[in-house]
Structure formats: C-alpha cells, structure tokens
Amino acid sequence: MKKRYRNGEIWDFEHEIGELGNREVILGLDGGTTSTVCICMPIFPFSDPFPDPLPVLARAVAGCSNHNSVGETAARETLEQVMADALLKSGSNRSAVRAVCLSVSGVNHSTDELRVLNWLREIFPTHVKLYVQNDAVAALSSGTMGKLHGCVLIAGTGTIAFGFTEDGRQARAAGAGPVLGDWGSGYGIAAQALTAIVRAYDGRGPVTILSSNILQTLGLSSPDELIGWTYADPSWARIAALVPVVVSCAEAGDRVAHEILQDSVEELALSVKAVVQRLGLCGEDGKASFPLVMVGGVLEANKRWDIGKEVVNHISKSYPGVLPIHPKSEQHC
C-alpha cells in the first residue's frame, strides 16, 4: 500500500490497533457539497427488513467532498480523513475492510467514477471491493431500504433528481452545479437572494427585507460590501447557508423572497418530472405510483413556507401517483 502525499500520517493510528482491528467491516460514505459522512459497520447477513437500528460501529463527519466545489486535492483529503476517522473510532484498521461503498456528489461521468476509484485503490489493498456512485444513489436507497427503484430528489447546497426503473435503466436531471443552472438548489436560492439585494440597491429591482436581514446575518453594513464577501471564498455551502434567512423573509410576507422560493419549487419539480417522464415511472397513463425520496435541507419542513410540500404538490398535478418518502436516515439524525 502506498504512502501518499502529506496525509500519510492519518493512518498512523493503525499501529496501535490490536486483534480487534481484524473484525471484518464495511465502510459506507455519503459525500455531499456541505458535509461528508462515513459509517463503519460489521458485515452481517442481508435481510429484509434490515435490522433497526443498524449495527453501526462508528460514524465520522467531515466537510465538502465534491471535487467540483473544492477541487480534487481537498475532496480526496476529506474522503481519506473521514474514512480514517471512522476506522479509528471503530477500532479497526484497513486490513479489516472488505468493501467501501462511496456515494459522492460531483460524480457525474465515468471519468469521475474512475478517478475516485483510483484514489480508493491507493488507500486500500486490492482485495477490497470498491463501489463509487453519485450521492443520489445512496439517497434513494436510504428511502427505499436499498431497493433502486423510483426517483430521488436531493436539494441541499446542490440539487439533483435521479431515477431508476426496476429493469435497471436510470436517468438524471440537474446536478450540474451553480454555473450550469441548478436554480432550485440551496445555492441557487441564496444566490438569487443576494442578487435581489444588489438589484434593489442599484435601482434595478424592488425593495426587499432580504437586504436588511441578510446583511445583518453576515455582519455587513452595506450592500456594497456583499461583492467582497461573496468572492472572498468560493465555497458553495457558504452561500447556501443563507437559505433559512430567505425562508424566514418569505414567511414574513416579503414578495421577492416568496418569488425566489416559488421559482425554486418549480425548478425542483421540473427536474423530477423530467426524470419520471424519461423513465416512464408514471406508467403509460401517467397515473402509476412511484416513490419519490426527498433528501436535503431545502426540502425539510419549515414553519409555514414548506418547499418540499410545495414541490410534491406541483409534481402531483402532472403525476398523481407520486409517493413522497422522507427517509429516516443517517443524514437526518
């Protein structure tokens, strides 16, 4: 096994682990644009239903592992660090690992998958089974207890709709990041809110309470200062963290904030509808039922302005068979 760049020392703990370290384990990772979670579990017989609670030995959390957001080096280091942390916490070392299942945002193309597989191959011995997928796959499984059928909508910092048919076909929509029009995402909502502040300030748009509320949240005294704040750090998650302020402004009756959320609902519903239509999940008459797993901070219930509920309402006008599932899962703990 190769020692790698400056992070070689993250595996030093392995020398300290004795016999216990040889209990066979698997690692499961959910890598998002805001945070990355790794769990370490013993190998146990596949059963239906799964044991509840799942026999999780350890859980570790790190930051963004989307290489499109933070770059390859940072994404790779985050993945390696979170796996090392989970193994350390569970008292295991890498020789105990039988499989690594990694679902990570930013894996959009076979070249992305191959690159991540190569990173993992440098960390683990050749007999370890490796699985790399877009994080939408883990999100769907989290709602269907492992069955890959139906559609999943993720709306956190980023957004993607991903669907699978029972015969293995798959389709996706959005998931292309902020430059390529993921307007329904948390980043999209917040960027539109920041834009609305600039437009109100320079006379191109209506007055909005987003201005005072967001500036106060950021500790800025004038919209002039927003430009410097915005470009000081390219992290997408930092922008998306403003979503709760936009929601609270909409709940307080602000028209501009309301329209931004309404746009987001339409964009998110459009992504799901595109996937459902391409895969025919709705059946020939458009009325067949299909699961829609809904994951991510943007879709979680708010006080009055409930984006997730509005998205389902919107979709059900076209596809009345939509069955929304809010998974009880790791990422919602």
Next chain:
Amino acid sequence: MKKRYRNGEIWDFEHEIGELGNREVILGLDGGTTSTVCICMPIFPFSDPFPDPLPVLARAVAGCSNHNSVGETAARETLEQVMADALLKSGSNRSAVRAVCLSVSGVNHSTDELRVLNWLREIFPTHVKLYVQNDAVAALSSGTMGKLHGCVLIAGTGTIAFGFTEDGRQARAAGAGPVLGDWGSGYGIAAQALTAIVRAYDGRGPVTILSSNILQTLGLSSPDELIGWTYADPSWARIAALVPVVVSCAEAGDRVAHEILQDSVEELALSVKAVVQRLGLCGEDGKASFPLVMVGGVLEANKRWDIGKEVVNHISKSYPGVLPIHPKSEQHC
C-alpha cells in the same frame, strides 16, 4: 523600497537602464477580467484636444487583474508584472515615474481601493502620485476624452454601468460578478448557453443548436462532459469566451440562443437606465441628451445580431436623448 515576495526579480532590469531611464513618465492601467493593459507616457502639457496619436512610449498586456475572479495574489502579481513590462519596454525605471493611474475591475468599495493603493505604495516611492478607480472610470474617459460626465456601459467578461454628473455625483449598477446576477455580461450569456445545453439534454428545456456548436468548440463529445469542463477552472473569462458561438447560433436562427441574447440586451439596458434615472442624466423631462460610452466585446458589432445596437434601441425608448459613443481607444486597437 521593499523587495516583495517571489516577484522581486521582475524589477531586476532597472539596474541595466541608464540616463534615459530618468525621463519623467506616467503609467496608465486598464485592468479587466480578461486582460490588463498598461501604457507608459511622458508627462506632457494638458491640452484640448489631446494630441492624436497620443505619445505612448510603451504598451504591455497581461491577463486578468480582477481579484474577485483570480484572487488577490494573482491580481497583484499581474498588475506589478504589466507595469514592469511597460517600464522595461520604454527604457524607464521606477524612479522616473511621477504618477500611476490604475482603473481596475473589482474595485467596488473603499476597502478595495485602499488595498490596491497599498500594493502600489509597496512598489513605488512615496512621492509618486497614485490614483485607483473602477475600470468603468477609464472606460468613460476613453469615450469623452477625459471628461467625467455621462454614462458608460462595459460588457465584456463582466458588466457594469457607471455614471457621473457634471457636479461630481456618481452612481453604478451591476458590476457585482456572476454570483450576484450580472446576467447581461459575456459570462452571463455563456453560462446561460451552457445551462441551456444541460437542460435540453436532461429533458428540462427545448432542443438547441447551442449543444452541438458549443460541444464542438470545446472538443467535448457529450453534454455529460460539460460539468467536468466547467468546474475544472474557475476563470470567468474562459466561460465568457463562448459568447461568439452563442451569437452565431442566434444568427443561424436558434430560438434559445436568440432569447439568451435578448435577455442580455434587457439586462444591460436596465443597468444603464437605473444609473441614468438615479443621476437624472436625462433631465427633468427625461429627454435631455447624455453620452453613453459603450465598451467591451459583447457590445461590438456582430454580423446581424448586434447586441450593442439593440441595447441603445432599448434605452432610447425610455431616454431618447441617449448619445452612444464607441470610443476609439487603446482597448479597441
């Protein structure tokens, strides 16, 4: 004078320059998000009209100097390098410099101005006069031969509208970069075109010839590959370089490309109108004439789809006194 970080050696040429190097000169810089130009001129008596051609001793060109796009370190190095190049070419050294006039994009706030002044202060002796402005100020002057009155619209990689009244009031609109909604800019046009490709591909938008034309330009075989291409390099200018493809698609009758350009026209016209209205450049009856200096690649005449002409048409519906000026200037050589 302090020797600075790794670029100290860029001034080594000064040891080689003899007596000639003491002729008094001024440096003028126009720093944009795509390129930065520095000219070196002798001091000559202020006259009206200016001598034509201007007695330029040397001209040097470098890349982006907008710190919001490439970061502070790169922006600072670009500015220092382009000034050193201009002095070297003119056979001058820093002790010959009497003033530096720097107009650079990304200077939006007094803190930006102060930071750039501090960079210059580390490079030049204390008796050198320093002037730092947003690049819109240089752009306006280039059309009005130095008089700061009227409005300037820049639309290159970025966009900004900037206006001045004869009594010294000023106002701006847009110029807040891609995250904060500069949709009329070259970056904005190209990002919307890339978004349209993704939307067509995943079933969220209409088919467009932008897909084949842009993929061919980038040497990509599938829209899947656009995500990787987009985030591989954060440069705004690299995205904006696709504007001519969008224009040619619109000229070929593509509806999606046409709508993107139409949106750009409306956004650019809105920026100018916001500035004109706030400053009252149009007089009390809205019909007074005022100069509108138009600068940047997006506003240059195209074959049939002429964005600059459409912007002026749009503005003249509200303000019939608009007098468009396409400056004969350094940046259009």
